[in-house]
Amino acid sequence: MDRNFENLSQIELDALRELGSIGAGNAATALSTMLSKRIDITVPEIGIFKVEEVPDKIGGPEVVRVGIYFTITGDTFGSMLLMLEKDEGLRLVKMMLGPGFKINSELDLISKSALEEIANILVGSYLSAFSQFAKMRLMQSTPAFAYDMCGSIIDMICIELAQKTTHILMVKTDFVETDDKISANLFFLPEPNALIKLIESLGVNKYESGTD
Amino acid sequence: MKAELIKVKMADVQIGNSPAVLITYGLGSCVGLTIWDSKLKWGGMAHIMLPTSKGFSKNENFAKFADSSIEYLVNELIKMGSNKRNLEAKVFGGASMFSFESKSDILNIGDRNIDATFNSLDEFGISVVNRDVGGNFGRTISLYLETGVVEVHSIKNGNKIF
Structure with missing residues (x-):
């Protein structure tokens, strides 16, 4: 039976938001360590x-964006997608590779793989905090890269969920680096069954709908 | 005077009259379908997510699916006074945006959407006069109802006329 997300109670949403914060906090720390820069996060x-x-x-x-996409499997499943503007992405690459590295104004192979690696570290540390807290086993796919219109980047995820x-x-969490004005959005889209498992693992499985 | 712009969202169907322009943004694996009446200068556009409504609840949004969107569009245009023989279809999108190492059904969803759209159009006896499908890039499509021309915009190829 397809349980409707609309039936989630406030306490369950708060628990999910808290879980998102824990993941994002860990991800920001990892990114900050890698870049030796201060990274702020917004409340999910x-x-x-x-x-x-x-x-x-x-x-x-x-809207045209860089999108780096991961499928999540294991005890819960869904998609994670990091999105940012191309120029911000290129500044991030420069920050990662150092001032001596010459960056193309377009996304070449090196920039693409650097961004994939950054996304990999962000998503990996997000999920590891997540899985420790929720006591779940989670695995991420290799990153898939696209630079295109947002609609076209996200529609495969929508199609998958629509079934x-x-x-x-x-x-949604934003990662912000103030000096170079870089802001990236990280989206986590769990599948419906995964969400139920997640909530059960948090011990707040009280649905208000009473359909159970 | 600027022609009216009618936006078609994801899982949406819209119908318009000349000189309006129907537009849908950012098709990836989704399919953008246009049906235009060459005689009466009106037509419709669908932004399709999935091949078939079979197996889904009756309450589902019919515009998500190729078969039910096409059925709706054809029936509506005929109700308005179109003759099937004058209806021209064009099909766009159905890309594979990401390349993965592992393969699964969902990754071929673009292809499945395209196939379902062609099959359904064939069933309704609507001829397909042009197409720009597949690839690994997103498309925005505009149907000019005055001329039946479809402009396809992509980051990769700029603007092209179909």
């Missing part, structure tokens, strides 16, 4: 939308 935003509303919710379908659910839950 949790939203429940119709699947077809997702392109609007991530910034608009026609199982009408509504999705999305956890």
Whole structure:
């Protein structure tokens, strides 16, 4: 039976937001260590939308972004997607590779793999904090890179979810580096069954709907 | 005077009259379908996510699926006074945005969406006059209802006319 995300109680949403904070905090620390820069994070935003509303919710379908995508498997499953502007991505690459490295103004192979690596570290540390706290085994896929319109980057994730659910839950966190004005959005989109497991693992499995 | 711009969202179907322009942004694995009446200068656009409505609840948004969106579009245009023979379809999108090492069904969803769209159009006896499908890039499509021209915009190729 497809449990509807709309039935989540406030306490369950708070628990998920807290879990998101723990993951994001760990990810920010890892990124900060790697770049020797201060990285701030926003309080995770949790939203429940119709699947077809997702392109609007991530910034608009026609906006052009770099997107780095991971599938998550193991005890819970879903997708994680890091999105940022191309120029901010290039500044991030420069920060990572050092001032001596000449960066192309376009995304070449080196920039792409540097960004994939940054995303890999962010998502990896997000998930490791997550899995320790929720006592779950989680694995991430290799990163998949796209530079295109947001709608086209996100639609495969939407399609995947649309086969199982009408509504999705999305956890969004922003990572901000102030000096170079870099801001990246990290989106976590668990699948419906995964979400139930997640909530059960947190010990707050009280649905208000009473459908159970 | 600027022609009216009618936006078609993901899992959405819209119909318009000349000189309006129907537009949908950022198709990846989704399929953008246009059906245009060459005689009466009106038509519709669908932004399709999945191949078939079979196995889904009746309450689902019909515009998510190739079969039910096409059925709706064709029926509506005929209700308005279109003759099937004058309806011209064009099909766009169905890309594979990411390349993965492991393969699964979902990764071929673009191809499956394209196949389902062609099959369904064939069932309804609507001829496909042009297409720009597959690849690994996103597309924004605009249907100019006055001329039936579809402009495809992509980061990769700029603007192209179909």
